Amino acid sequence: MNDSSPATAQINPPQRLLMGPGPVNADPRVHRAMSAQLVGQYDPSMTGYMNEVMELYRGVFKTQNEATLLIDGTSRAGIEAALVSLVEPGQKVLIPVFGRFGYLLKEIAVRVGAEVAVREKDWGQVFTAEEIEQAIIEEKPTLLALVQGDTSTTMNQPLEGIGEICAEHGVLFYTDATASLGGNEFLADAWGIDAATAGLQKCLGGPSGSSPITLSEKAVETVRARRHVEEGIADGTAGQGTRIASNYFDLSMILDYWGPQRLNHHTEATTMLYGVRECARLLLQEGMDSAIKRHRLHGEAMLAGVQGLGLQVFGDVAHKMNNVVAVEIPAGVDGDAARNAMLTDYGIEIGTSFGPLHGKVWRIGTMGYNARKDAVLLTLAALEQVLRSAGAQITAGGGVGAAQEIYQNEVTAR
Numbered sequence: 001m002n003d004s005s006p007a008t009a010q011i012n013p014p015q016r017l018l019m020g021p022g023p024v025n026a027d028p029r030v031h032r033a034m035s036a037q038l039v040g041q042y043d044p045s046m047t048g049y050m051n052e053v054m055e056l057y058r059g060v061f062k063t064q065n066e067a068t069l070l071i072d073g074t075s076r077a078g079i080e081a082a083l084v085s086l087v088e089p090g091q092k093v094l095i096p097v098f099g100r101f102g103y104l105l106k107e108i109a110v111r112v113g114a115e116v117a118v119r120e121k122d123w124g125q126v127f128t129a130e131e132i133e134q135a136i137i138e139e140k141p142t143l144l145a146l147v148q149g150d151t152s153t154t155m156n157q158p159l160e161g162i163g164e165i166c167a168e169h170g171v172l173f174y175t176d177a178t179a180s181l182g183g184n185e186f187l188a189d190a191w192g193i194d195a196a197t198a199g200l201q202k203c204l205g206g207p208s209g210s211s212p213i214t215l216s217e218k219a220v221e222t223v224r225a226r227r228h229v230e231e232g233i234a235d236g237t238a239g240q241g242t243r244i245a246s247n248y249f250d251l252s253m254i255l256d257y258w259g260p261q262r263l264n265h266h267t268e269a270t271t272m273l274y275g276v277r278e279c280a281r282l283l284l285q286e287g288m289d290s291a292i293k294r295h296r297l298h299g300e301a302m303l304a305g306v307q308g309l310g311l312q313v314f315g316d317v318a319h320k321m322n323n324v325v326a327v328e329i330p331a332g333v334d335g336d337a338a339r340n341a342m343l344t345d346y347g348i349e350i351g352t353s354f355g356p357l358h359g360k361v362w363r364i365g366t367m368g369y370n371a372r373k374d375a376v377l378l379t380l381a382a383l384e385q386v387l388r389s390a391g392a393q394i395t396a397g398g399g400v401g402a403a404q405e406i407y408q409n410e411v412t413a414r
């Protein structure tokens, strides 16, 4: 390496407006919080910040759960920690799958040695509570694992009532709320959720790299029953359950680390924790209900905008998440070339798709820091130009116009 080698140059990423299904641009205040100086792992200021993070995320998840903390790693670290710690090998997990992330839950549950039962929906649809109850009756699982918002299809699975069904049948209820939390209603306690995990890079407005998690008392008991003598538990409270097959994701040890015992586990990712704290602080300062309303408004404006351009929207729009829309690629348009033109000519990233939707739809997000009017209007204006250049039949000015109408109506309604 010499001085002209790119690897020795200061990092200077291009300016991008990230309007895909995540990651999105982080709020500048989150970046600023993450530039704060480090402190030691057991410095009273650090353990104080850890306690504050627990309190703040109780507000975000809408829960009284004492066990509300962070798993270090991206969102799937939270998923792995939940499944490896809550499910013992041989126990049955029921997974209603309505998109790609349902299959991720399935893969992880198989890896932790669970017996996995799956129900599947066509992409673009969600399950009814009755369908889920019927599957619980048929399969008698130990745990139900259900995604709330699946960005692969943009669907928002209703969770209300599912917790009661689970409680009635003695089933633990885990949900992956990564894509939805902060931009769509989420009520951990009111909905009877035993375990929920999330990530920062969607509606929470931060970078990926930390996974907030909350556990009900029942979930904590389940985890505690798997604390093992080998872990050097001093208080003699080791449980009878199978030892958790992961050190890093052993929630019983992580709980002892975040709890008053402060038993050493990993070194908490200090810089991430500063960012995570700022994400929640900003959301709670805005108010969770206001944040959800903001996501609804800008999501509606984007939806109206793409429809105003004359484009079709994929899936059951009544169950769409507020923060992402799947737009059908018009006939004759090369989807990847158009995305590329959005990026190189306008600096705007929109998303491609997976599985059965690959090459058929783009996914456009309006979430976190980018759930903003200027971001929506810029994206629609650029998309119109790109589609026009690609020879698509679109309504001139229809995108920005339809979105502006949504914003006007919002002003009048206030």
Ligand SMILES: *Cc1c(COP(=O)(O)O)cnc(C)c1O
Pocket (backbone or CB within 6 Å): 022, 074, 075, 076, 077, 101, 147, 149, 150, 151, 152, 176, 177, 178, 179, 199, 208
């Ligand atoms: C985006 C998303 C994830 C992302 O997981 P990472 O490990 O952060 O990449 C997980 N689950 C759902 C439902 C998502 O939408």
